[in-house]
Amino acid sequence: MPLSKFVKAAIVAGCLFAAAALTACVLAGTYPAFDIVSNGLPLLAAGLLVLVLASLVLRNSMLIVTSAALLAVTLAVLIPRLSGVAPQAPDGSARLLRVATFNMWGKGDLHLRKVEKFLASTDPDAVVLEEIRWKHGDFLRYLKTLYPYQAGSHGLVILSKHPILKSGRLDRENQPYWRSLIVHWALLDVNGTEVKLVGAHMARPFYPAQQKSDIDTLTAFVRSQTGPIIVAGDLNMTPWTQKLHKFTAETGMRRFNTLVPTWPARWKDLPLLPLLPIDHVFVSPHLAKIDVRIGPRLESDHLPVVADIALVK
Structure with a gap:
């Protein structure tokens, strides 16, 4: 097969794949199973850009129009879903909190030593840890020297240098205790705030x-709250999924x-x-962003997120 015919066939196949993926993204609101495809929207846009350039090289008007139209539709779906970014705090704003979130899916002493070093070097005021298991009991007790206030001991755990006034959890129904936890919250007293x-x-x-049920539960909980609120954790979805875009639209929370990308950082060894950016920090309109950064590899399949947060006056 001549090279030009092979490239043309590849472009046609790519356009058919893109059309099917876009259809799934558009229908994700009605059929939640399709939303997994939405995680790949930026990759789809990049792929379609390559198809447009290849079509231009071939000077095939039908392929140029088709691939360009699919690219335009992809961007029309993707760009609105990028809304919901946290506002930048004014220069010189005092830091209210530094919050870190990290999925602890890892193993071995090296993993725990790296996490300890990371927390010591970044010095967050509060930490949200996901996938904490019973094996982490000694690790949590050791961290009490840095974080004397802790909420939870399994699944989702919150560590804080500031006093925890209240705490609570939201669980899935009809699930065993060790698999039911969706949300663990803590009310912090941050120097009187x-x-x-x-x-x-x-x-x-x-x-x-x-x-979908989990994000609906989280949405309802956040909407029921007043005062400054921070949501941090492994949400297992990118900002441009229909579910997370709907979360920001319905709650007014803003994303750091x-x-x-924060995942996948590792698979086994x-x-x-x-x-994909699936680890997030969101804040209510009472708060603003000073800075956000992604931490180093800590022998987990996720990278940590560290956010510096200011109080809006």
Whole structure:
């Protein structure tokens, strides 16, 4: 087969794939299972750009129009879903809190030593840890020297240097205790300002009905709150999924990390290139962003997120 015919066939196949993926993204609001495809929208846009350039090289007007139209539709779906970014705090704003969130899915003493070093070097005021297991009991007790206030001991755990006035949890129904936790929250007294820190861990997209139920539960809880509130954790979805876009629209919460990927950082003993930003920090309109950064590899499949947060006066 001549090279030009092979490239043309590849472009046609790519356009058909893109059309099917876009259809799934558009229908994700009605069929939650399709929302897993939405996580790949930026990659789809990049792929379509390549198809447009290849079509231009071939000077095939039909392929140029088709690929360009699909790219335009992809961007029309993607760009509105990028809304909901947290406002930048004015220069010189005092830091109210530094919050870190990290999924502890890892193993071995090296993993725990790296987490300890990371917390000591970044010095967050409060930490949300996901996938804490019974094996982490000694680790949590050791961290009490840095974080004397702790809420939870399994699943989702909140560590704080500031007093915890109240805490609570939201669970899935009809699930065993060790698999039921969706949200663990703590009301912090931050030098006289009460801030509710909400740790969240949503179901994976391979369980779309459960993930939708989880994000709906989180949305309802956040909407019921008043005062400054921070949501941090492994939400298992990118900002441009229909579910997370709906969360920001319905709650007014604003996102710190949009484009920097945090997963997958590792699979078993193999380091990987992170592709998707699924670990997040959100804040209510009472708060603003000073800074956000992604932490180093800590022998987990996720990278940590560290957010510096200011109080809006």
